[in-house]
Amino acid sequence: MAKWGMVIDLEKCTGCQACSTACQMENNRLPGENYQDVLYYTDGRQPTPQLKWFPRPCMHCEEPSCMHVCPTKATYKTEDGVVLIDWDKCIGCKYCMIACPYGVRFYTDEKPLIEPNIKQVFKGDGDLSWNPPYKGPQQDPKHGVGIQPNGVVSKCNFCYHKISKAPKGTADLDESNPELVEYVPACVRTCAPKARYFGDLDNPNSQVSRLISDKQGTRLLDHTGNKPQVYYVSGGGAASGAVPGTRSNKKA
Amino acid sequence: MATQTQGSGAVSAVLMAGLAGLVVSLGIAFFNLLSGGHSAFNTGSDGVSWGLPVVNYVFFALTSTGLTLVASVAMTFGNKGWYPIAKRCVWLSLVTLVAGFASLALELGHPFRMLWAIPLNAQLVSPLNWMGIFYAVFLVLGILKFLRIHNGDWSSSSSKQIGLAALVTELLAGGMLGMAFGAMAMRPMWYGNLVPLYFILTAACTGGAFAVLVTRLSYDSEDTMPAQVRTLMRGPLPTAFAGLLGITILVIGYRTVIGLWSNADGLQVWDAIVASPWYWIEAALLIGAFFLLLQRKALAVASVMVIGGFFIDRYDFVIGGQLAPLFKGSWVPDLIAYTPSTTEWMLTLLAFSIAFFGWALGEKMLDLGAAPQD
Incomplete structure (x- = not known):
């Protein structure tokens, strides 16, 4: 069984937000509530401030604190290493949002993050939070895939509706391989500078494993012990990206 | 001995005020929640996930714990002088727990789903799971004890x-x-293995405050109290209460200084807490109540001051732990701004109304001043 993980090359990332847009479309996300986002922040002070950016999906941790705190086991980890939410079990207590060090979870049943409230324009059918004008065919509440229902928490699912159908034994889900492209997560597939890699972390020959090894991949907030399965690599130069040390960066 | 109360004029007034509070708060809260869902709250995915309704829950659930502690002085530890307030405390511990649950239930996305989802899928390593189990078990045991x-x-x-x-x-x-x-290592404002002890200590203070307040309100004056109640209210109760409060004030002071002193990312929220007038109002209320209790004067006023002070303390604790933003990007400021909405305040009114209406109803109908006959 694969242990899916992601590598993001901060030297290649241009902060174009194509990944965020693709994620929004693929997962029927409301504006401002992308599972995947690129965060902008400033580093340094006048006269040499730098605008930096940092792509941040769910880390799909090896030891996910969000899973451990969930009183109903609605948040769970699959055998192939993906952290998912069973929307049918979620009671909307939001303890997972409290316990996630990365702030990558969303409770849609509240004021919109971005006005106007598009949920009022495209009102949801039944229990669904909204009815997006474009929506994918998949609606799989057991794996937290599709349009988010009311009263539950949602998060990045590594496009589980895609990766779970990949052929067994696949080392890397590479968008440049025509036979695998349909199984590649939307953010990886759409990344124009090819800054994202997705593959099996347990396979020493996968590209993600080699990148982590060769370029000394680091993990965000590693001191929390959550052990993310998303790794960041960079050249380490002054101009290249870096993993932010703190979460409360100054407003750009 | 018997300490039968007839119910003072204050009990009737509290009963009516509680009923009015219930009607107003339920009316406004249900209208807003049914028409707008949880958008009626000022909580959000980019900041404060647990808002004022959770503050209400923590305040009242811990008050319930505290009241059980006060009741146990006579019923478990055998100090017979405390019997005259034991039944009242057991009843109030049940009522305050219901008040906390009510606020929490209206905050949850799927409160009814919780009833089957937790028992069928219990996550054994989740503190929330065990907290729910223990409070549910207490509710049953508390009802049984009260009936006995x-x-x-x-x-x-x-x-x-x-x-x-x-x-x-x-x-x-x-x-x-x-x-x-306390287990949330990613939120330094909360993190620490002594938080359970802090909660139990402060629970005893709010439990003591409610016990003193409702006992005082149950009688028209201290002179009309039965002798045993008067003895308790003029000696052991305020003395023990003052001692607990004094220790707690010191602990709050040390927590503040440690929060201000440390440079850990996330603790910068202490600067904002101390800069707020509410922190100093809390300090004035608690310290003022401490001196009133030491002098055994104006016990009802002192109790109200303690209740007010600890409500601010619970607010600063629950909300403060969320104000330092997680990784949310440059549009989120250094500290998140949060002000409870009208609907959230209505849930606070609802919880207080349930607590006081429930107590007054019990006082009228259940002879809460009763004590053993020996």
Whole structure:
């Protein structure tokens, strides 16, 4: 069984937000509530401030604190290493949002993050939070895939509706391989500078494993012990990206 | 001995005020929640996930723990001088727990789903799971204990065992509530293995405050109190209460200084807390109440001051732990701004109304001043 993980090359990332847009479309996300986002922040002070950016999906941790705190086991980890939410079990207590060090979870049943409230324009059918004008065919509440229902928490699912159908034994889900492209997560597939890699972390020959090894991949907030399965690599130069040390960066 | 109360004029006034509060708060809260869902709250995915309704829950659930502690002084630890307030405290511990649950239920996305989802899928490593189990077990044990003493069975072996089990489950529940926050290493404002102890200590203070307040309100004046109640209210109760409060004030002071002193990312929220007038109002209320209790004067006023001070303390604790933003990007400021909405305040009014209406109703109908006959 694969242990899916992601590598993001901060030297290649241009902060174009194509990944965020693709994620929004693929997962029927409301504006401002992308599972995947690129965060902008400033580093340094006048006269040499730098605008930096940092792509941040769910880390799909090896030891996910969000899973451990969930009183109903609605948040769970699959055998192939993906952290998912069973929307049918979620009671909307939001303890997972409290316990996630990365702030990558969303409770849609509240004021919109971005006005106007598009949920009022495209009102949801039944229990669904909204009815997006474009929506994918998949609606799989057991794996937290599709349009988010009311009263539950949602998060990045590594496009589980895609990766779970990949052929067994696949080392890397590479968008440049025509036979695998349909199984590649939307953010990886759409990344124009090819800054994202997705593959099996347990396979020493996968590209993600080699990148982590060769370029000394680091993990965000590693001191929390959550052990993310998303790794960041960079050249380490002054101009290249870096993993932010703190979460409360100054407003750009 | 018997300390039958007839119910003072204050009890009737509280009963009516509680009923009015229930009608107003339920009316406004239900209208807003049914028309707008949880958008009626000022909580959000980019900042404060647990808002004022959770503050209400923590405040009242811990008050329930504290009241059980006060009741246990007589019923578990055998100090007979405390019997005249024991039944009142047991009843109020049940009522305050219901008040907390009510606020929490209206905050949850799927409160009814919780009833089957938690028992069928219990996550054994989740503090929230155990907290729910212990409070639910206490609710059953507390009702059983109340029924026993209401029927005059104060000291049979089984009655004592139920009382002891209720006390243990309440302490475990309050501790688990503390652990729900204290285990969050990613939020330094909350993190620490002594948070359960802090919660139980402060629970005893708010439990003591409610016990003193409702006991005082149950009689028109101290002169009309039965002798045993008067003795308790003029000596052991305010003395023990003042001692607990004094220790707690010191602990709050040390927590503040440690928060201000440390440079850990996330603790910068202490600067904002101390800069707020509410922090100093809390300090003035608690310190003022401490001196009133030491002098055994104006006990009802002192109790109200303690209740007010600790409500601010719970607010600063629950909300403060969320104000330092997680990784949310440059549009989120250094500290997140949060002000509770009208609907959230209505849930606070609802919880207080349930607590006081429930107590006054019990005072009228259940002879809460009763004590053993020996």
